[in-house]
Amino acid sequence: MPAVQDTIDRVRKIDVDQYKYGFQTEIAMDKAPKGLSEDIIRFISAKKDEPSWMLEWRLEAYRRWVTLDEPKWARVHYPKIDFQDLYYYAAPKSTPGPTSLSDVDPELLRVYEKLGIPLKEQEILAGVQKTDVSEFEEASDNVYKSGRVAVDAVFDSVSVVTTFKKELAQAGVIFCSISEAIREHPELVKKYLGSVVPTSDNFYATLNSAVFTDGSFVFVPKGVRCPMELSTYFRMNEKNTGQFERTLIIAEEGAYVSYLEGCTAPQRDENQLHAAVVELIALDDAEIKYSTVQNWYPGDAEGKGGIYNFVTKRGDCRGDRSKISWTQVETGSAITWKYPSCILRGDDSSGEFYSIAVSNGYQQVDSGTKMIHLGKNTSSRIISKGIAAGFSQNTYRGQVSAHRKATNARNFTNCDSLLIGDQCGAHTVPYMEAKNATAQFEHEATTSKISEDQKFYVMQRGIPEEEAIALIVNGFVKDVIQQLPMEFAVEAQKLIGISLEGSVG
Amino acid sequence: MLEIRNLHARIVDDGTEIIRGLNLTVKAGEVAAIMGPNGSGKSTLSYILAGREDYEVTEGEILYNGQSILEMDPAERATAGIFLAFQYPMEIPGVATMEFLKVAMNEQRKARGEEPLKIPEFLKRVKDAAALLDMDMAMLKRPLNVGFSGGEKKRAEILQMKLLEPKLCVLDETDSGLDIDALKIVSEGVNALRAPDRAIVIITHYQRLLQYIVPDSVHVLYRGQVVKSGDKSLALDLEANGYAGVIGQAA
Ligand SMILES: Nc1ncnc2c1ncn2[C@@H]1O[C@H](COP(=O)(O)OP(=O)(O)OP(=O)(O)O)[C@@H](O)[C@H]1O
Ligand SMILES: [Mg+2]
Numbered sequence: 001m002p003a004v005q006d007t008i009d010r011v012r013k014i015d016v017d018q019y020k021y022g023f024q025t026e027i028a029m030d031k032a033p034k035g036l037s038e039d040i041i042r043f044i045s046a047k048k049d050e051p052s053w054m055l056e057w058r059l060e061a062y063r064r065w066v067t068l069d070e071p072k073w074a075r076v077h078y079p080k081i082d083f084q085d086l087y088y089y090a091a092p093k094s095t096p097g098p099t100s101l102s103d104v105d106p107e108l109l110r111v112y113e114k115l116g117i118p119l120k121e122q123e124i125l126a127g128v129q130k131t132d133v134s135e136f137e138e139a140s141d142n143v144y145k146s147g148r149v150a151v152d153a154v155f156d157s158v159s160v161v162t163t164f165k166k167e168l169a170q171a172g173v174i175f176c177s178i179s180e181a182i183r184e185h186p187e188l189v190k191k192y193l194g195s196v197v198p199t200s201d202n203f204y205a206t207l208n209s210a211v212f213t214d215g216s217f218v219f220v221p222k223g224v225r226c227p228m229e230l231s232t233y234f235r236m237n238e239k240n241t242g243q244f245e246r247t248l249i250i251a252e253e254g255a256y257v258s259y260l261e262g263c264t265a266p267q268r269d270e271n272q273l274h275a276a277v278v279e280l281i282a283l284d285d286a287e288i289k290y291s292t293v294q295n296w297y298p299g300d301a302e303g304k305g306g307i308y309n310f311v312t313k314r315g316d317c318r319g320d321r322s323k324i325s326w327t328q329v330e331t332g333s334a335i336t337w338k339y340p341s342c343i344l345r346g347d348d349s350s351g352e353f354y355s356i357a358v359s360n361g362y363q364q365v366d367s368g369t370k371m372i373h374l375g376k377n378t379s380s381r382i383i384s385k386g387i388a389a390g391f392s393q394n395t396y397r398g399q400v401s402a403h404r405k406a407t408n409a410r411n412f413t414n415c416d417s418l419l420i421g422d423q424c425g426a427h428t429v430p431y432m433e434a435k436n437a438t439a440q441f442e443h444e445a446t447t448s449k450i451s452e453d454q455k456f457y458v459m460q461r462g463i464p465e466e467e468a469i470a471l472i473v474n475g476f477v478k479d480v481i482q483q484l485p486m487e488f489a490v491e492a493q494k495l496i497g498i499s500l501e502g503s504v505g
Numbered sequence: 506m507l508e509i510r511n512l513h514a515r516i517v518d519d520g521t522e523i524i525r526g527l528n529l530t531v532k533a534g535e536v537a538a539i540m541g542p543n544g545s546g547k548s549t550l551s552y553i554l555a556g557r558e559d560y561e562v563t564e565g566e567i568l569y570n571g572q573s574i575l576e577m578d579p580a581e582r583a584t585a586g587i588f589l590a591f592q593y594p595m596e597i598p599g600v601a602t603m604e605f606l607k608v609a610m611n612e613q614r615k616a617r618g619e620e621p622l623k624i625p626e627f628l629k630r631v632k633d634a635a636a637l638l639d640m641d642m643a644m645l646k647r648p649l650n651v652g653f654s655g656g657e658k659k660r661a662e663i664l665q666m667k668l669l670e671p672k673l674c675v676l677d678e679t680d681s682g683l684d685i686d687a688l689k690i691v692s693e694g695v696n697a698l699r700a701p702d703r704a705i706v707i708i709t710h711y712q713r714l715l716q717y718i719v720p721d722s723v724h725v726l727y728r729g730q731v732v733k734s735g736d737k738s739l740a741l742d743l744e745a746n747g748y749a750g751v752i753g754q755a756a
Contacts, residue, residue, distance in 0.1 A: 453595050454596075454597060456555075456557050457591065457594070458605075459556075459583065460556075460579050460580075460588075460589055460591075461605075461609035461613075461669065462609055462612050462616065463583075463609055463612045464578075468580070471597075471600055471605070472597065472600070474599065474600070475600035476599055477599070478648075479599070
């Protein structure tokens with residue numbers, strides 16, 4: 001991730017349509033036949049050398065899924081998905097499993113290089129860039145002094161390479177692909193998988209449980225502060241491949257981990273389905289910070305193509321005084337359906353949701369969070385910034401609820417929407433429900449248009465129109481950007497600028 | 506350097522004509538003062554020079570170094586060297602003043618085909634300019650103009666002007682809202698910018714500023730026209746006798 005400046009410059013040059021990451025790699029793929037059935041699930045499970053309990057778990061989810069209907073309540077519209085017309089397994093042929101860098105298909109490495117992912121360790125070491133006016137920006141507390149990032153790159157379905165593994169192992173941290181975790185750490189996977197998002201949770205989560213092919217696994221043992229940021233790059237490459245990652249992060253008592261997820265996918269004509277499940281578990285006094293920058297293909301100027309992103313992300317503050325923080329920058333996908341949530345089960349636990357959702361062209365975003373207060377003295381904070389341009393629709397949907405035993409539950413919600421142009425829409429749908437009289441919920445919401453006065457003032461200083469808008473928008477989202485680890489923040493700001501290109505006449 | 510010929514301009518929204526046949530010439534190296542009663546069109550003129558889209562030029566020409574600027578957008582005009590110190594500077598929430606300065610300076614450099622400034626060089630320039638204007642560096646970490654006092658906003662405008670090194674500086678009531686000490690400091694800052702290849706246009710209501718920044722010419726604007734021009738003594742005359750005499754002649 002930290003190759004930031006470079007990434008943007010390089011990717012800009014590629015310039016396919018509006019989408020700057022639209023290139024496709026020619027690599028032989030190994031895939032399952034189209035469609036979904038118990039046989040396909042057996043195929044996936046066998047490909048991954050899974051133990052039988054895992055296969056059973058998948059089959060159970062599948063049998064449940066066939067009885068479910070797609071949810072309809074979100075403010076998104078798309079043609080019906082034919083789930084039998086998708087591939088559920090695709091793996092680059094040249095990589096039978098995670099290997100060392102020297103074994104990796106050089107073509108793959110070139111793709112990552114184009115994206116600016118610092119796969120090589122020296123690049124990682126050299127790659128961290130502070131924001132330019134560093135002298136004037138207080139380094140956020142959450143930036144690791146070493147500034148290093150460990151990357152678990154996922155190329156379609158197989159985790160290609162994992163860096164820094166050894167060093168993490170020394171600290172007792174497990175960071176590997178979920179497939180590897182199923183084989184190497186079955187007791188941990190058995191204990192935690194599906195414990196936050198059960199296989200029965202919702203249509204997409206159930207589908208994911210049946211067919212997930214890869215994803216990341218993180219385990220930080222008791223008392224350990226993970227010595228570096230953990231980062232995953234997901235990338236969909238093969239045509240018509242639904243990608244179903246499964247991520248599981250566990251922070252034991254007093255542990256701390258910050259996890260970065262970045263996503264780019266090459267351009268497609270057909271819509272690609274993406275239905276990930278992410279589960280976070282924080283035990284007593286543990287803290288998990290999960291940051292996402294999502295910039296998948298949003299579709300072309302007419303609204304054709306683009307990724308359908310139906311994600312279930314949920315964190316369980318299982319222990320007392322635990323803390324889970326979600327930060328997301330959503331700039332891509334044709335459709336985003338995503339509500340990273342926190343279950344505040346432990347007493348004095350806290351949850352945070354910081355979100356920037358940018359929509360342009362014909363993108364449809366329906367995103368937000370759920371904060372479910374169960375324990376005593378739990379608190380949650382929601383800061384959502386929606387930016388709508390072009391013909392896009394941008395909805396914030398949030399739910400804050402306090403159980404009747406959740407005395408002194410507190411929530412602060414702030415939702416701001418910014419409109420660029422007059423063909424787009426911004427919507428705020430907050431649900432609040434307190435079954436305990438001591439709950440204190442606060443909600444603020446604003447909707448504004450980018451002001452001509454501001455734009456003129458900024459342009460008068462020699463800043464061209466699109467840059468002027470990007471600057472004003474980045475100011476608007478500053479509160480959230482500050483929550484990101486620093487090397488991520490720079491890239492996020494540039495991405496916001498890129499995704500708003502063409503939003504003005 | 507600046508030549509405005511028979512300029513007519515109206516508000517796009519409702520068609521009201523604000524500038525009605527205005528003529529004005531300002532030479533390189535010259536400091537010109539523009540005075541005139543409230544609502545006479547001074548700020549509007551400055552906006553039109555800077556290329557604001559709310560106004561439409563229906564007749565006449567604006568020549569800058571002999572070239573028409575009417576087809577250029579505000580950023581292009583700024584890059585060509587036209588700077589406007591606003592009467593009411595805009596607040597830009599979430600954008601640190603330092604960051605804004607850096608983006609503005611580097612965008613102008615980029616347009617001229619120059620490399621972006623190296624950070625140490627950038628910081629040095631900002632520190633030097635801020636010191637001259639007696640501005641606290643801590644303030645420059647704050648979002649541009651957000652919560653700045655009236656005087657601080659005006660100083661921040663002059664700071665930007667110094668750093669961007671424009672060729673045509675238009676200052677719209679930069680003196681209003683400044684205390685006496687600040688007025689001196691800002692005036693010194695402006696005087697330091699006087700140069701043979703630079704023109705400065707100062708819009709003001711008060712002779713006091715013109716004691717510090719002594720103009721080469723003074724022009725009175727009334728109902729969208731320059732109704733009288735003279736040297737610095739004209740400002741003294743207006744201070745003593747008001748606009749009645751001048752306007753009377755024009756009417
Ligand atoms: N966008 C606009 N919409 C409506 N009226 C406008 C607009 N712009 C200017 N005007 C009107 O045009 C006239 C000139 O305004 P302008 O601000 O240029 O005056 P000024 O000479 O700068 O006055 P002051 O000395 O009070 O600053 C005023 O009557 C003002 O109300
Ligand atoms: Mg005015």
